[in-house]
Amino acid sequence: MNRQYVIGVDGGNSKTDYFLFDLTGKYIDHIHAGTCSHERFPDSYESSYRIMNENIQLLLSRNQLSMDHVVAGAFGLAGADVPSQKIYLSKVVERIGFTQYAVDNDSFLGIKAGSEKGFGICSINGSGTVTGGISPSGDRLQIGGVGSELSGDEAGGYFLARKILRTVYDSFYRMGPVTSMTSPVMKLLQIPDKSMFIEHAMNGILERTLPNTELMRIMFEAADHGDQQAVNIIDHTARQLAYSTVGCMHNLDFGLEVDVILAGSVWVKAESPLLLHKYKTYITSLTEHQCRFHILQVPPATGAVLWALEIAYGQPVDTTMRENIISSVANVQRKT
Incomplete structure (x- = not known):
């Protein structure tokens, strides 16, 4: 199946933003939800999986899509601080169905959002x-x-x-x-x-x-x-x-x-x-x-989308696409 979409996730300690874009940089959909941080739940990574999977599946299904249509994802997550946490969270992301992805602390989203070089x-x-x-x-x-x-x-x-x-x-x-x-x-x-x-x-x-x-x-x-x-x-x-x-x-x-x-x-x-x-x-x-x-x-969630597209293309997106994505994410988050 032709994979033409990316997902960017900005997961903080109190809220999480899930963005769906296509490979041309067009905004498709967005879900604003509560935290997915494993540190906030008694069952830790199991809740992270359940919450992220539910929201990602909803994001896709209401657009008549599935994980088979997704080429890459990027996850900036609070609580991804030490190597063992990042390993467990990578397993969560793979369990959801991602094969090409980045998982790291949400601080890295600021780099992708704020530097054209990536x-x-x-x-x-x-x-x-x-x-x-x-x-x-x-x-x-x-x-x-x-x-x-x-x-x-x-x-x-x-x-x-x-x-x-x-x-x-x-x-x-x-x-x-x-x-x-x-x-x-x-x-x-x-x-x-x-x-x-x-x-x-x-x-x-x-x-x-x-x-x-x-x-x-x-x-x-x-x-x-x-x-x-x-x-x-x-x-x-x-x-x-x-x-x-x-x-x-x-x-x-x-x-x-x-x-x-x-x-x-x-x-x-x-x-x-x-x-x-x-x-x-x-x-x-x-x-x-x-x-x-x-x-x-600009919203840090921009960095998740740009990072996912960078993974899909193997290089940072061009200036025009970058500016369109920044504008799209900012417009969405102003409404939430």
Whole structure:
């Protein structure tokens, strides 16, 4: 049977997008569904298989298609962090029926979406953080993304919120310097006095109810007004992000010039240029590579579709097809 279609999947911790395109780059269909991450279910990879298979079969059947019509697929999946996880998830994808495919962490989608060459480094700084690299020869490497300071995951909204709370706590009880973040943090979290601070902070962390975005706005505003404690948090995070980016770069076979794609809410929606400025400064001091920085303004799911087509064709698609796919995915996701 003539295989004329590709499927791109962007599977995050809370939602998953399944896209169906044909080999000319024409948009066919899309399903927006809940997470397919094995880390979110008691039966792990079995649920990943069940959920992805159900959605992919629905995507195909309602267009009078089957897996026999699919030439390639690309899967950027949260929870695909270490080699054993990627092996198990590859088995899931093969069980669905894919024979030509790519399975990797969702950070790699940012590279395919943000670099016309199809290779480079992607630094994700959103609710969490991870760095992914694809070299010109196609080798891939992930740095961090396991939610632990063990691997330098010292960025992202969750980490930064805790650092802000720690700074305020230190100023109250651990001889820490006074910070202008204290008053707005207390007001934001509706904490009546410092004796109640640690209880409110712990509950927010344990229940994952902290308003991370608002806390970061407080931090960035304080830093812009010269608060040294806020500046120190930003400087530490910028340095850790730079270490991951350059470490990934030096472990892959890049030439002199490297595209660095910045994705995630902290990078894309940052209300202060300080973090990006410090990040670039650290990178310049750590490597001789000439980096071209791009803020990812297109949906990461675009990268899954482009990657699937690259697998089908054996090379990246041309500029016209690329732009059409980016436009199609963006139009769909604006409606969801």
